[in-house]
Amino acid sequence: MISNRQFGMYCSLPGLVAVLIFLFFPIVYNVYLSFCEVNVSLKTGFVGLQNYSNLFRSPDFHIAWQTSAIFSLGTTGLTLVTSMMIAHSLNGIKRFNALFRTFAILPWAAPLVISGLMWRWILSKDIGILNYFLQVFGLTSENVGFLINPILAMLSGIVAASWSYIPFVTVLLLTGLESIPVEIYEAGKVDGADALQRFRYISFPLNRPQIVSSALIVWMYSFRTPDIFVALTNGGPGKATYHAGIFLWDNIYRYLNFGRAGAISVLLSITILIPSVLIIYFLNRGSIVK
Amino acid sequence: MSKSRKQLFIGILVVMLVLMISQVVFAAKAWELIDWNKPVPMVERLSNDEYILPEGWEEATKGVKELAIYNSGGLSGDIATAMNMKIFERLTGIKMKVLVVPSTLEDTKTLSILMSKDGSVPLLLAGDPNIGLTTFAREEWLIPLDFLYPQEVKDLYTPALEPLVTRNGHWWASPVTWVGTGTLFYRPSWLKNVGVDIPNNWEDVYIAAQKCRTWAKETLGPDYYGMVFTGTGGNLLQTLQCTIYSQGGRIYKDGKFQFLSEEFKNSFTYWVNMVREDIASQEVFNYDWNDRGTAFGMGKAAFASCMISSYMTSYQTGYPEIKNDWSVLPPPKWDSSSPDEYQSGVALANSNMVNKFSPDNYQAAAMLYLDFIRSAQATRNEIVVEGNDTYYLGHYNDPEAAKKVDWELADRVAKELGVPAPKRIKEIPFPKVRETLLKYSVSEQFPYGFLQVLDEIQFQFSKAATNQVSIEEALQALQNFADSL
Numbered sequence: 001m002i003s004n005r006q007f008g009m010y011c012s013l014p015g016l017v018a019v020l021i022f023l024f025f026p027i028v029y030n031v032y033l034s035f036c037e038v039n040v041s042l043k044t045g046f047v048g049l050q051n052y053s054n055l056f057r058s059p060d061f062h063i064a065w066q067t068s069a070i071f072s073l074g075t076t077g078l079t080l081v082t083s084m085m086i087a088h089s090l091n092g093i094k095r096f097n098a099l100f101r102t103f104a105i106l107p108w109a110a111p112l113v114i115s116g117l118m119w120r121w122i123l124s125k126d127i128g129i130l131n132y133f134l135q136v137f138g139l140t141s142e143n144v145g146f147l148i149n150p151i152l153a154m155l156s157g158i159v160a161a162s163w164s165y166i167p168f169v170t171v172l173l174l175t176g177l178e179s180i181p182v183e184i185y186e187a188g189k190v191d192g193a194d195a196l197q198r199f200r201y202i203s204f205p206l207n208r209p210q211i212v213s214s215a216l217i218v219w220m221y222s223f224r225t226p227d228i229f230v231a232l233t234n235g236g237p238g239k240a241t242y243h244a245g246i247f248l249w250d251n252i253y254r255y256l257n258f259g260r261a262g263a264i265s266v267l268l269s270i271t272i273l274i275p276s277v278l279i280i281y282f283l284n285r286g287s288i289v290k
Numbered sequence: 291m292s293k294s295r296k297q298l299f300i301g302i303l304v305v306m307l308v309l310m311i312s313q314v315v316f317a318a319k320a321w322e323l324i325d326w327n328k329p330v331p332m333v334e335r336l337s338n339d340e341y342i343l344p345e346g347w348e349e350a351t352k353g354v355k356e357l358a359i360y361n362s363g364g365l366s367g368d369i370a371t372a373m374n375m376k377i378f379e380r381l382t383g384i385k386m387k388v389l390v391v392p393s394t395l396e397d398t399k400t401l402s403i404l405m406s407k408d409g410s411v412p413l414l415l416a417g418d419p420n421i422g423l424t425t426f427a428r429e430e431w432l433i434p435l436d437f438l439y440p441q442e443v444k445d446l447y448t449p450a451l452e453p454l455v456t457r458n459g460h461w462w463a464s465p466v467t468w469v470g471t472g473t474l475f476y477r478p479s480w481l482k483n484v485g486v487d488i489p490n491n492w493e494d495v496y497i498a499a500q501k502c503r504t505w506a507k508e509t510l511g512p513d514y515y516g517m518v519f520t521g522t523g524g525n526l527l528q529t530l531q532c533t534i535y536s537q538g539g540r541i542y543k544d545g546k547f548q549f550l551s552e553e554f555k556n557s558f559t560y561w562v563n564m565v566r567e568d569i570a571s572q573e574v575f576n577y578d579w580n581d582r583g584t585a586f587g588m589g590k591a592a593f594a595s596c597m598i599s600s601y602m603t604s605y606q607t608g609y610p611e612i613k614n615d616w617s618v619l620p621p622p623k624w625d626s627s628s629p630d631e632y633q634s635g636v637a638l639a640n641s642n643m644v645n646k647f648s649p650d651n652y653q654a655a656a657m658l659y660l661d662f663i664r665s666a667q668a669t670r671n672e673i674v675v676e677g678n679d680t681y682y683l684g685h686y687n688d689p690e691a692a693k694k695v696d697w698e699l700a701d702r703v704a705k706e707l708g709v710p711a712p713k714r715i716k717e718i719p720f721p722k723v724r725e726t727l728l729k730y731s732v733s734e735q736f737p738y739g740f741l742q743v744l745d746e747i748q749f750q751f752s753k754a755a756t757n758q759v760s761i762e763e764a765l766q767a768l769q770n771f772a773d774s775l
Contacts, residue, residue, distance in 0.1 A: 125573040
């Protein structure tokens with residue numbers, strides 16, 4: 001006879017082994033590789049911190065991290081603001097609300113690379129549809145180089161990425177809004193609170209866990225995922241949109257510099273993990289949610 | 291057991307072991323059973339209107355029912371390849387299993403399968419052997435194919451083939467699709483409007499493009515340019531290569547990058563100035579490989595440079611904006627005094643390699659497929675049906691080439707792939723332009739790690755073209771970067 005506890009442990013073993021093999025081992029191996037020089041035959045040589053020190057001296061590393069920071073913060077901000085507006089609108093719609101919600105979620109179905117390609121065709125200077133309409137409506141006399149001006153290229157990336165993230169964040173926020181009892185809003189109305197005040201003093205604080213979680217998800221995802229820029233600008237013009245994810249991709253798959261790529265992925269993980277862990281810690285302690 | 295019986299037993303055991311080991315070590319590989327020069331010499335087998343299988347192939351490929359191959363993209367854009375696979379299947383009974391690889395992952399997929407010593411895909415892909423092959427070309431990964439290319443067979447093909455697919459004195463790959471790169475498309479009506487003759491060298495092209503831009507900007511609008519090219523990645527490299535080779539120069543020579551050479555400097559300056567002087571749009575920094583063709587097809591430019599020759603087919607059927615108002619030139623020379631052999635394009639071909647980790651009967655089948663795919667019959671389908679180029683030079687002087695194609699098969703394959711039936715052409719368009727392109731194309735063997743250099747070329751080019759640095763500073767930075775690797 002085995003005890004319930006033992007039975008539970010035996011049942012968990014396959015899962016534990018799977019986690020060790022498929023999650024723990026790759027992470028440890030990657031950290032090990034980051035201290036090695038690895039050539040294309042996977043022959044390794046230990047080089048200590050050399051990959052890291054080379055990275056910190058590399059201009060590409062600084063460009064990539066700066067690009068990712070601007071892009072992720074911009075995307076998070078635009079996504080949150082727009083999603084909040086849409087979520088509040090959807091929350092207020094009583095007729096055909098299922099239909100509107102289905103329409104709102106549609107862009108989420110498109111993979112980022114595909115939406116990047118779509119936006120590339122929209123924004124192209126010489127053959128893009130947006131410039132065509134801007135000219136037709138007399139809004140510009142010359143085509144605008146959305147993807148060839150460094151600032152506009154970054155903004156275009158932010159808009160394109162936000163377009164993909166907004167539906168998901170909208171659904172998250174909407175779920176939070178729906179869990180707020182209607183009576184609180186009604187009490188606010190009775191006390192003379194206008195729509196903005198109801199948002200500021202009711203919706204925002206009571207929906208804060210969803211807002212923080214959404215912001216964290218979008219920030220983490222956009223800091224590490226370069227799909228939009230891969231399709232939209234491929235890191236250009238020059239290196240104006242050279243995202244950390246492209247930097248990592250280049251070092252693994254194009255330059256075959258596996259040791260350096262290991263170091264980049266370790267740094268990328270640390271960059272994403274530290275703020276995330278801190279935010280989750282404070283969220284759990286309740287210092288964010290009053 | 292007595293001592294003598296024991297000794298006898300051990301003796302027999304040793305002999306059996308030796309026999310088994312020698313069987314494994316010294317046994318003929320399956321593909322060695324193929325006699326490539328029978329029933330007729332290899333050249334005849336390949337150049338016959340219908341490919342002739344070599345003797346011994348059935349024995350060599352025994353047990354192979356299906357042959358997996360990496361293909362660049364889906365077959366819906368590769369109707370000739372799909373046709374050739376059908377013919378191969380009909381001839382041998384071996385089914386081709388196509389594994390689609392996106393163009394951005396061609397070398398990555400090949401590298402990952404080789405590093406994991408996986409033999410499940412016998413035919414691997416080198417998307418651009420100029421860049422990727424140096425990494426793969428090693429005996430512990432691939433089977434050398436030297437025996438498929440004796441001198442008389444080499445003579446059937448463009449001279450650019452050998453440097454493209456050989457490394458360390460061995461042949462490692464055989465092309466499937468040759469992408470003729472380096473032709474110059476132009477709009478005859480624009481040249482007429484600005485009163486210039488058709489140029490035949492890069493210096494005259496520049497002047498003509500400049501005049502066309504001035505005229506187009508005033509007449510058609512600010513977004514009509516003199517020249518369109520691609521300012522990114524491998525296509526920027528090809529653009530630079532065309533003008534470097536037109537002067538007889540090379541990018542990589544004697545184990546060193548030649549970024550400070552006169553030829554590279556002239557070429558770099560030429561294209562930087564195209565953007566600086568507004569002859570080409572800054573949008574070139576965002577163009578991928580087919581955007582320049584699309585922009586030209588939409589009537590946006592007087593010239594499109596370093597183009598792939600398949601546009602000779604696609605501009606006949608699509609792009610109404612330029613209908614009956616386009617033509618094409620072979621790669622121009624640098625100036626009027628340059629010799630004819632400097633009309634150089636870039637040798638570019640999706641090529642397949644034989645995986646050393648596959649069972650040897652599959653390797654035999656893979657070699658048989660590569661043998662067929664380079665034949666007159668298979669290469670004819672590429673140029674006539676799909677509009678690609680061919681490294682088999684005989685087609686350019688064969689006025690009957692189009693008639694020899696099995697058009698019913700082409701239609702059937704198109705239907706299966708769900709694509710429009712190919713246009714039944716009567717002759718190869720612009721055969722002389724294509725022949726010149728292939729005859730003088732150049733291939734260079736770039737070293738391992740070249741992609742880092744390529745990215746730096748693009749970076750410095752965009753900085754110079756947008757006046758962030760001078761041309762001299764960009765070239766020096768480029769040379770320093772390459773030397774530091």
